[in-house]
Amino acid sequence: MSQGFATRAVHDGYDCQGQGGGAASVPIYQSAAFDMVTADRGDALAAGKIEGFSYSRLANPTVKVLEDRLAGLEGGKGAVAMASGMAAVSSALLCAAEGGGRLIAPVDLYGTSVDAMKTFFPNFGIETDFVKDINDLDQVESLIQDGTRAIFTESVSNPSTAIADIPGLADLAHRHGVALIIDNTVPTPxxxxxxxxxxxIVVHSTTKGVTGHGNALGGVVVDAGRFDWGNGRFPQMSQPELIISDERHGSMVSFLDAFGDLAFLHRVHTKYLHTFGAVMSPFTAYLQLTGLETMAQRVAAQVKTAEILARHLLTIPQVKGVNYSGIPEGRHQGDTDLQDRLAADLLPKGVGTILSFTVQGGYDQVKRIVDSVHLMAYMPNIGDCRTLIVDPARITHREVPGPFRLSAGVGDDLIRISVGLENPDDLMADLDQAFATAYRDQG
Structure with missing residues (x-):
């Protein structure tokens, strides 16, 4: 019988007797290197033929528990933890499109993801075809070319909270032999x-709701372990790789040869994490495991408060519109009937802990509001146990080109809130006094 999420969040991936000498909490293995014991074992570890630990840039016991736990909670076959969410996003996308491939993505994404695909990845020969509405499946299909490797989107977008049609996109992608990569940061597992x-493939900024306390940067790539990376679109998976081969005996193998359906995961781990070195520290993994243990309880409470705040904002005269797909009145992106269905079918427990809203008076009033809150902190993070407020156009989406920002609804009149664990009445009172201060001279 499958155990519940809250149970797995506390126990998955760790046996306190078998792995931790009886320690209830996962130990922090603060060691750069580990004894490989014998030459043959060291050779097998270096080639990836056996699991184990030799050097913490390659693998670490504390980090491995976090990887195994997150893979289990996401329903994947394995995971690679990294030093930040963008390390995870960039590694996953570059690994998929390596060697001059193309990506398809919406404009309605976290700002740094857009910037990476729009202005940075082209320097590596990787181009992205952007679409206004990722749920316009006909438009997405029209962009698929011979060189297209992956479709990338957020399950729930930041900051509009629009819900992606994952089943529809998966069916479309797989009909063309294209991988579907999803950033699941906003809703959490x-x-x-x-x-x-x-x-x-699923990626997360584990900095956010997974950790939940704003005290540790991290990211993760989770592999479902069932995509056919040998279908002809991904030549990098079939090329011989010295690091996993036995050159001395004339045995040269590819990641596909060695790892089959998990070729992507092992390539991210062995080529991207090892080479670029965006390694998560053992202490960070410990902090993230500690936060992860209470994720179910935290997120459930935050979703309830987010719904209360979204409805309260709708009663404030100076609020022009609220974006929060957790309530029917907050579903504005694309086909609202589709958003209603996706909310019910995919996210019955809620869409996440962020919401955004537009206000009368533009940027001048936005500044007054964010400067007038007392309980909410003006910070660019999300998923914290504290409630945070920010103006995305100037902060989290600053590097996004104007037409992209406006198409995604990120104008200078937009404010985003990441809902924490405070009492909902206190948060509503803080918003009320901030609006009263900001609009005091306007009747």
Whole structure:
């Protein structure tokens, strides 16, 4: 019988007797290197033929528990933890499109993801075809070319909270032999598991709701372990790789030869993590495991408060519109009937802990509001146990070109809130006094 999410969040990936000498909490293995014991074992470790630990840039016991736990919670076959969410996003996308491939993505994404695909990846020969509405499947299909490797989107977008049609995108992608990569940061594994609905790769900024306390940067790539990386679109998976081969005996193998359906995961781990070195520290993994243990309880409470705040904002005269797909009145992106269905079918426990809203008076009033809150902190993070407020156009989406920002609804009149664990009445009172201060001279 399968155990519940909250149970797995506390216990998965760790046996306190078998792995930790009886320690209830996962030990922090603060060691750069580990004894490989014998030459043959060291050779097998270096080639990836056996699991184990030799050097913490390659693998670490504390980090491995976090990887195994997150893979289990997302329904994947394995995971690679990294030093930040963008390290995970960039590594997954570059690994998929390596060697001059193309990506398809919406304009409605976290700002740094857009910037990476728009202005940085082209320097490596990787181009992205952007679409205004990722749920316009006909438009997405029209962009698929011979060189297209992956479709990338957020399950719930930041900051509009529009819900992606993961089942529809998965069916479309797989008909063309293209991988579907989903950033699941906003809902967290507690609210949604994209792999259950056809996603091939899931990435997270574990800095956010997974950790939940704003005290540790991290990211993760989770592999569903079922995509055919040998279908002809991914030549990098079939090329011989010295690091996993036995050159001395004339045995040269590819990641596909060595790892089959997990070729992508092992390539991210062995080529991207090892080479670029965006390694998560053992202490960071410990902090993230500690936060992860209470994710179910935290996120459930935060979703309830987010719904209360979204409805309260709708009663404030100076609020022009609220974006929060957790309530019917907050579903504005694309086909609202589709958004209603996706909310019910994919995210019955809620869409996440962020919401955004537009205000009368533009940027001048936005500044007054964010400068007038007392309880909410003006910070660019999300998923914290504290409630945070920010103006995305100038902060989290600053590097996004104007037409892209406006198409995604990120104008100078937009404010985003990441809902924490404070009492909802206190948060509503803080918003009320901030609006009263900001609009005091306007009747």
């Amino acid at each position: 507690y609210l949604f598991n994209p792999i259950d609905f056809g996603a091939d």
